Amino acid sequence: MPGVKLTTQAYCKMVLHGAKYPHCAVNGLLVAERQRPRKEHPPGSGSHTLFVDCIPLFHGTLALAPMLEVALTLIDSWCKENSYVIAGYYQANERVKDARWVTSTVQPDTKTALEKAVDATQLALCRASPNQVAEKVASRIAEGFSDTALIMVDNAKFTMDCAAPTIHVYEHHENRWRCRDPHHDYCEDWPEAQRILASLLDSRSYETLVDFDNHLDDIRNDWTNPEINKAVLHLC
Secondary structure, X not given: OOEEEEOHHHHHHHHHHHHHOOOOOEEEEEEEEOOOOHHHOOOOOOOEEEEEXXXXXXXXXOXXXXXXXXXXXXXXXXXXXXXXXXXEXXXXXXXXXXXXXXXXXXXXXXXXXXXXXXXXXXXXXXXXXXXXXXXXXXHHHHOOOOOOEEEXXXXXXXXXXXXOOOEEEEEEEOOEEEEOOOOOOOEOOHHHHHHHHHHHHHOXXXXXXXOHHHHHHOOOOXXXXXXXXXXXXXXX
Protein backbone atom coordinates (compact mmCIF):
# COMPACT_ATOMS: atom_id res chain seq x y z
CA MET A 1 0.00 0.00 0.00
CA PRO A 2 1.33 3.49 -0.84
CA GLY A 3 2.12 5.92 1.93
CA VAL A 4 -0.65 8.01 3.49
CA LYS A 5 -0.61 11.76 4.11
CA LEU A 6 -3.26 14.23 5.27
CA THR A 7 -3.44 17.88 4.34
CA THR A 8 -3.82 20.36 7.17
CA GLN A 9 -7.46 20.91 6.17
CA ALA A 10 -8.29 17.20 6.31
CA TYR A 11 -6.54 16.67 9.65
CA CYS A 12 -8.02 19.75 11.32
CA LYS A 13 -11.62 19.02 10.32
CA MET A 14 -11.30 15.43 11.48
CA VAL A 15 -10.11 16.50 14.94
CA LEU A 16 -12.63 19.35 15.16
CA HIS A 17 -15.40 16.81 14.60
CA GLY A 18 -14.24 14.87 17.65
CA ALA A 19 -13.81 18.07 19.65
CA LYS A 20 -17.38 19.18 18.92
CA TYR A 21 -18.80 15.91 20.26
CA PRO A 22 -16.38 14.74 22.98
CA HIS A 23 -19.15 12.64 24.56
CA CYS A 24 -19.93 10.72 21.35
CA ALA A 25 -18.37 8.42 18.84
CA VAL A 26 -17.89 10.26 15.54
CA ASN A 27 -17.01 9.16 12.03
CA GLY A 28 -16.48 10.52 8.56
CA LEU A 29 -14.90 10.10 5.15
CA LEU A 30 -11.58 11.20 3.72
CA VAL A 31 -11.27 12.15 0.08
CA ALA A 32 -8.28 12.20 -2.26
CA GLU A 33 -7.73 13.64 -5.68
CA ARG A 34 -8.67 11.16 -8.38
CA GLN A 35 -5.61 9.08 -9.21
CA ARG A 36 -3.59 9.51 -12.35
CA PRO A 37 -2.95 6.42 -14.49
CA ARG A 38 -0.63 3.92 -12.86
CA LYS A 39 2.00 4.36 -15.59
CA GLU A 40 2.68 7.83 -14.20
CA HIS A 41 3.73 6.29 -10.88
CA PRO A 42 6.77 4.10 -11.61
CA PRO A 43 7.91 1.62 -8.93
CA GLY A 44 9.99 3.26 -6.24
CA SER A 45 8.69 6.73 -7.05
CA GLY A 46 7.50 7.21 -3.47
CA SER A 47 3.87 7.78 -4.45
CA HIS A 48 1.33 8.14 -1.67
CA THR A 49 -2.35 8.77 -1.12
CA LEU A 50 -2.93 12.39 -0.10
CA PHE A 51 -6.19 12.98 1.74
CA VAL A 52 -7.12 16.51 0.74
CA ASP A 53 -10.38 16.89 2.66
CA CYS A 54 -12.55 15.39 5.35
CA ILE A 55 -16.32 14.96 5.26
CA PRO A 56 -17.77 14.55 8.79
CA LEU A 57 -20.61 12.03 8.82
CA PHE A 58 -22.29 11.16 12.11
CA HIS A 59 -22.01 11.55 15.86
CA GLY A 60 -23.51 9.24 18.45
CA THR A 61 -25.09 6.36 16.57
CA LEU A 62 -22.77 5.35 13.72
CA ALA A 63 -24.39 2.15 12.47
CA LEU A 64 -27.55 3.44 10.77
CA ALA A 65 -27.22 1.79 7.35
CA PRO A 66 -29.95 3.79 5.51
CA MET A 67 -28.44 7.15 6.49
CA LEU A 68 -24.94 5.92 5.60
CA GLU A 69 -26.16 4.90 2.14
CA VAL A 70 -27.70 8.34 1.59
CA ALA A 71 -24.48 10.02 2.71
CA LEU A 72 -22.25 7.84 0.53
CA THR A 73 -24.42 8.50 -2.53
CA LEU A 74 -24.42 12.29 -2.09
CA ILE A 75 -20.72 12.49 -1.22
CA ASP A 76 -19.75 10.22 -4.12
CA SER A 77 -21.61 12.54 -6.52
CA TRP A 78 -19.87 15.58 -5.01
CA CYS A 79 -16.50 13.84 -5.36
CA LYS A 80 -17.08 13.11 -9.05
CA GLU A 81 -18.00 16.75 -9.67
CA ASN A 82 -14.75 17.87 -8.03
CA SER A 83 -12.40 15.15 -9.37
CA TYR A 84 -12.11 13.52 -5.95
CA VAL A 85 -12.59 9.96 -4.79
CA ILE A 86 -13.69 8.57 -1.42
CA ALA A 87 -10.41 7.04 -0.25
CA GLY A 88 -10.57 6.69 3.52
CA TYR A 89 -12.69 6.44 6.64
CA TYR A 90 -12.10 7.84 10.11
CA GLN A 91 -13.68 7.14 13.46
CA ALA A 92 -13.22 8.17 17.08
CA ASN A 93 -14.50 5.69 19.64
CA GLU A 94 -16.91 6.83 22.32
CA ARG A 95 -15.18 5.41 25.37
CA VAL A 96 -11.90 3.78 26.37
CA LYS A 97 -13.80 0.54 26.95
CA ASP A 98 -14.40 0.39 23.18
CA ALA A 99 -10.71 -0.48 22.94
CA ARG A 100 -9.53 -4.06 22.82
CA TRP A 101 -7.18 -3.82 25.78
CA VAL A 102 -5.65 -6.77 27.61
CA THR A 103 -3.89 -5.93 30.87
CA SER A 104 -0.24 -6.93 31.07
CA THR A 105 0.65 -9.79 33.42
CA VAL A 106 3.75 -7.87 34.57
CA GLN A 107 3.12 -6.00 37.82
CA PRO A 108 3.46 -2.20 37.42
CA ASP A 109 6.07 -1.82 40.16
CA THR A 110 8.37 -4.38 38.53
CA LYS A 111 8.25 -2.99 35.00
CA THR A 112 11.30 -1.56 33.32
CA ALA A 113 11.19 1.79 31.55
CA LEU A 114 11.04 -0.05 28.22
CA GLU A 115 8.11 -2.20 29.36
CA LYS A 116 6.25 0.90 30.54
CA ALA A 117 6.87 2.60 27.19
CA VAL A 118 5.63 -0.47 25.32
CA ASP A 119 2.51 -0.62 27.54
CA ALA A 120 1.79 3.06 26.89
CA THR A 121 2.05 2.51 23.14
CA GLN A 122 -0.19 -0.57 23.31
CA LEU A 123 -2.81 1.27 25.37
CA ALA A 124 -2.84 4.16 22.91
CA LEU A 125 -3.30 1.71 20.05
CA CYS A 126 -6.11 -0.11 21.83
CA ARG A 127 -7.96 3.11 22.66
CA ALA A 128 -8.07 3.64 18.92
CA SER A 129 -8.84 0.10 17.80
CA PRO A 130 -11.37 -0.13 14.96
CA ASN A 131 -14.62 -1.84 15.92
CA GLN A 132 -16.94 -3.77 13.61
CA VAL A 133 -18.59 -0.61 12.29
CA ALA A 134 -15.26 0.96 11.34
CA GLU A 135 -13.98 -2.18 9.64
CA LYS A 136 -17.24 -2.73 7.76
CA VAL A 137 -17.47 0.81 6.38
CA ALA A 138 -13.77 0.93 5.49
CA SER A 139 -14.05 -2.42 3.70
CA ARG A 140 -17.01 -1.06 1.75
CA ILE A 141 -14.90 1.92 0.64
CA ALA A 142 -12.04 -0.43 -0.26
CA GLU A 143 -14.30 -2.06 -2.85
CA GLY A 144 -14.04 1.14 -4.88
CA PHE A 145 -10.55 2.33 -3.87
CA SER A 146 -7.92 -0.35 -3.37
CA ASP A 147 -5.59 1.79 -1.23
CA THR A 148 -8.23 2.75 1.33
CA ALA A 149 -6.95 3.77 4.76
CA LEU A 150 -8.88 3.43 8.01
CA ILE A 151 -7.92 6.15 10.48
CA MET A 152 -8.78 5.92 14.16
CA VAL A 153 -8.73 9.17 16.13
CA ASP A 154 -7.55 8.81 19.73
CA ASN A 155 -9.74 11.41 21.44
CA ALA A 156 -8.02 10.75 24.78
CA LYS A 157 -5.01 12.59 23.34
CA PHE A 158 -6.89 15.81 22.51
CA THR A 159 -5.20 18.88 24.03
CA MET A 160 -5.63 22.58 23.36
CA ASP A 161 -2.00 22.94 22.25
CA CYS A 162 -2.22 19.87 19.98
CA ALA A 163 1.17 18.67 21.17
CA ALA A 164 1.09 15.39 19.24
CA PRO A 165 -0.87 13.82 16.38
CA THR A 166 -3.96 11.96 17.56
CA ILE A 167 -4.38 9.35 14.84
CA HIS A 168 -3.58 5.72 14.10
CA VAL A 169 -3.63 4.54 10.49
CA TYR A 170 -4.77 1.05 9.48
CA GLU A 171 -4.30 -0.64 6.11
CA HIS A 172 -6.15 -3.59 4.61
CA HIS A 173 -3.79 -6.54 4.34
CA GLU A 174 -4.69 -10.21 3.87
CA ASN A 175 -8.36 -9.53 4.68
CA ARG A 176 -7.50 -7.79 7.95
CA TRP A 177 -7.08 -4.19 9.04
CA ARG A 178 -3.56 -3.80 10.42
CA CYS A 179 -2.09 -0.77 12.17
CA ARG A 180 0.76 0.98 10.40
CA ASP A 181 3.74 2.44 12.26
CA PRO A 182 2.17 4.59 15.03
CA HIS A 183 5.29 6.78 15.19
CA HIS A 184 5.17 7.80 11.53
CA ASP A 185 4.19 11.37 10.66
CA TYR A 186 1.01 11.12 8.59
CA CYS A 187 0.47 14.87 8.20
CA GLU A 188 1.69 16.60 5.06
CA ASP A 189 3.02 19.44 7.25
CA TRP A 190 2.71 18.64 10.97
CA PRO A 191 4.06 21.97 12.35
CA GLU A 192 1.51 23.82 10.22
CA ALA A 193 -1.32 21.45 11.17
CA GLN A 194 -0.43 21.75 14.86
CA ARG A 195 -0.36 25.56 14.76
CA ILE A 196 -3.59 25.93 12.80
CA LEU A 197 -5.52 23.33 14.78
CA ALA A 198 -4.50 24.98 18.07
CA SER A 199 -5.79 28.30 16.73
CA LEU A 200 -9.08 26.75 15.56
CA LEU A 201 -9.61 25.07 18.92
CA ASP A 202 -8.83 28.31 20.76
CA SER A 203 -11.43 30.16 18.67
CA ARG A 204 -13.94 27.31 19.20
CA SER A 205 -14.34 26.80 15.47
CA TYR A 206 -15.57 23.27 16.15
CA GLU A 207 -18.89 24.77 17.23
CA THR A 208 -19.58 25.72 13.61
CA LEU A 209 -18.51 22.39 12.11
CA VAL A 210 -21.31 20.64 10.20
CA ASP A 211 -21.53 16.87 9.90
CA PHE A 212 -24.04 14.87 7.89
CA ASP A 213 -26.27 14.47 10.95
CA ASN A 214 -26.53 18.28 11.13
CA HIS A 215 -27.30 18.39 7.39
CA LEU A 216 -30.14 15.89 7.82
CA ASP A 217 -31.57 18.09 10.59
CA ASP A 218 -31.50 21.12 8.27
CA ILE A 219 -30.41 20.77 4.64
CA ARG A 220 -29.13 24.36 4.70
CA ASN A 221 -26.23 23.09 6.81
CA ASP A 222 -23.35 22.52 4.39
CA TRP A 223 -21.38 19.34 5.15
CA THR A 224 -18.43 20.58 3.03
CA ASN A 225 -17.80 23.20 5.77
CA PRO A 226 -16.71 26.09 3.51
CA GLU A 227 -16.28 28.48 6.44
CA ILE A 228 -13.82 26.20 8.21
CA ASN A 229 -12.02 25.62 4.92
CA LYS A 230 -11.64 29.40 4.58
CA ALA A 231 -10.39 29.69 8.16
CA VAL A 232 -7.72 27.05 7.55
CA LEU A 233 -6.63 28.76 4.34
CA HIS A 234 -6.48 32.13 6.10
CA LEU A 235 -4.24 30.70 8.84
CA CYS A 236 -1.84 28.98 6.43
